[in-house]
Amino acid sequence: MNEILQGLIQAFWLVLSFDSELITISLRSLYVTVTALVISALIAFPLAAFLVVTRFTFRRAIVVTLNALMGLPPVVVGLIVYILFSRSGPLGVLGLLYTTSAMIIAQVIIITPLITSIAHQSMQELWSDYRNLLISINISKMQRVGTLMWDSKRALITACLAGFGRGIGEVGAIMIVGGNIDNATRVLTTAISLETSRGDFALALALGFVLISLAMSVSFATHWFGKTERGDLR
Amino acid sequence: MFPLRVTDVEINIKSKRLIGPINLEIEQNGISILLGANGSGKTTLLEALHGLKKLSAGKVEWTISHSLAAKEQAFVFQSPIMLRRTVAENLAFPLKVRRLSKSTATAEAMAWAKKIGLENKIKQQAVLLSGGEMQAIAVARALITKPKMLFLDEPTASLDGATKKTIEDILIFASRNGTKIVMSTHDLGQAKRLAKDIIFLHRGVVEAHCSKEKFLTEPTSKAAKQFLAGDIVL
Ligand SMILES: Nc1ncnc2c1ncn2[C@@H]1O[C@H](COP(=O)(O)OP(=O)(O)OP(=O)(O)O)[C@@H](O)[C@H]1O
Ligand SMILES: [Mg+2]
Numbered sequence: 001m002n003e004i005l006q007g008l009i010q011a012f013w014l015v016l017s018f019d020s021e022l023i024t025i026s027l028r029s030l031y032v033t034v035t036a037l038v039i040s041a042l043i044a045f046p047l048a049a050f051l052v053v054t055r056f057t058f059r060r061a062i063v064v065t066l067n068a069l070m071g072l073p074p075v076v077v078g079l080i081v082y083i084l085f086s087r088s089g090p091l092g093v094l095g096l097l098y099t100t101s102a103m104i105i106a107q108v109i110i111i112t113p114l115i116t117s118i119a120h121q122s123m124q125e126l127w128s129d130y131r132n133l134l135i136s137i138n139i140s141k142m143q144r145v146g147t148l149m150w151d152s153k154r155a156l157i158t159a160c161l162a163g164f165g166r167g168i169g170e171v172g173a174i175m176i177v178g179g180n181i182d183n184a185t186r187v188l189t190t191a192i193s194l195e196t197s198r199g200d201f202a203l204a205l206a207l208g209f210v211l212i213s214l215a216m217s218v219s220f221a222t223h224w225f226g227k228t229e230r231g232d233l234r
Numbered sequence: 235m236f237p238l239r240v241t242d243v244e245i246n247i248k249s250k251r252l253i254g255p256i257n258l259e260i261e262q263n264g265i266s267i268l269l270g271a272n273g274s275g276k277t278t279l280l281e282a283l284h285g286l287k288k289l290s291a292g293k294v295e296w297t298i299s300h301s302l303a304a305k306e307q308a309f310v311f312q313s314p315i316m317l318r319r320t321v322a323e324n325l326a327f328p329l330k331v332r333r334l335s336k337s338t339a340t341a342e343a344m345a346w347a348k349k350i351g352l353e354n355k356i357k358q359q360a361v362l363l364s365g366g367e368m369q370a371i372a373v374a375r376a377l378i379t380k381p382k383m384l385f386l387d388e389p390t391a392s393l394d395g396a397t398k399k400t401i402e403d404i405l406i407f408a409s410r411n412g413t414k415i416v417m418s419t420h421d422l423g424q425a426k427r428l429a430k431d432i433i434f435l436h437r438g439v440v441e442a443h444c445s446k447e448k449f450l451t452e453p454t455s456k457a458a459k460q461f462l463a464g465d466i467v468l
Contacts, residue, residue: 133315139331
């Protein structure tokens with residue numbers, strides 16, 4: 001109990017004093033996850049809309065696979081990315097191992113199936129509403145994709161939120177491919193893990209506190225944005 | 235001259251015959267009214283003509299090419315499909331997809347909102363309006379591109395007298411200005427007011443297709459007689 005209290009006090013202190021290391025680590029966390037999220041969204045949303053508006057042979061198989069990949073254990077993703085980018089691996093020449101780029105790649109692999117599935121689900125519902133109208137108005141496939149994405153933007157924001165939560169709190173994969181190197185690849189989660197193993201629970205808790213605040217403020221901001229965006233519509 | 239010829243069209247779902255075989259010639263002039271009891275196949279036939287239903291047999295031929303015909307027709311569904319956008323955006327949508335300038339689209343949307351008496355609601359979310367208001371928007375949205383052919387599936391079924399009159403006037407005006415209208419209805423009074431010719435559907439086949447006067451005064455089939463008698467009883 002005492003440790004929790006101490007952790008909270010120290011966390012407040014670290015935040016209020018704009019502790020430079022804390023800020024660097026937090027910003028790095030944000031950088032990795034937000035970048036991964038943007039890349040994932042650029043892949044996931046058009047893909048999900050495309051899967052909804054087209055009918056082709058392996059469509060269902062792809063949807064099922066994506067749903068299954070949602071449960072992909074991050075550690076395994078980390079392992080695979082590690083093998084790909086390790087010096088003897090097929091992509092070793094790129095020299096990305098133990099960089100934030102490798103961490104971003106790992107997170108893209110973790111986040112993309114998740115937000116594709118969420119987006120696909122809601123766009124599927126919208127499509128069953130819209131289908132006849134959009135076909136009747138004779139709009140192109142690209143325009144269908146655009147219309148679906150635009151009109152389900154609230155669901156897509158929610159998907160982003162879920163993706164952000166998954167990414168910012170993820171530790172297994174980025175620990176393996178990033179290596180938790182001080183001043184280079186250390187982020188909030190890996191720092192917490194390190195401080196815990198070192199026995200510095202107070203600092204670990206302080207970092208955890210910042211992590212939770214980050215996740216929650218993003219969530220509140222999104223909620224607020226969604227509300228003002230849509231006015232009275234539920 | 236006829237804009238549309240239907241030859242031996244059948245629609246089956248899992249060996250169940252929904253409609254057909256249907257042979258029809260629809261002429262350019264006047265409003266053609268599709269009459270028939272619930273479940274007689276009106277919706278199925280209209281959607282087949284519009285290209286929303288796959289034909290199990292037969293063909294639908296236009297005097298213009300199929301791809302041109304697809305651009306030149308519009309459809310008003312039995313239950314209106316509203317985009318999750320404002321009234322103005324719903325009205326402007328077909329123009330926007332056809333890449334008209336934003337100012338033209340907005341001006342047209344405003345003009346149509348006036349015609350259907352919704353100019354004060356253009357900023358509201360369409361899905362929050364009443365059923366009758368949505369139906370009026372659906373009709374206006376279908377006519378905003380000045381289609382050569384307009385299908386309507388019981389567009390005034392849930393409307394009060396005044397709104398019904400507004401829509402009927404709009405349809406008469408459109409019909410006089412070069413839009414061929416094919417419309418289904420339950421409302422015999424409406425058929426009397428609007429029709430040039432009447433297509434009577436019974437259990438998925440066309441039992442009569444003749445001028446309104448002929449249909450009303452000397453119905454040829456037993457089912458048609460009963461249909462007309464039913465109106466008198468009600
Ligand atoms: N997808 C479907 N699967 C099976 N049966 C169908 C399907 N769609 C329509 N039917 C059947 O086809 C028949 C014609 O339906 P349709 O909707 O065309 O009738 P309708 O004349 O429009 O009736 P209403 O006046 O009630 O709108 C009905 O018996 C209906 O049950
Ligand atoms: Mg119907």
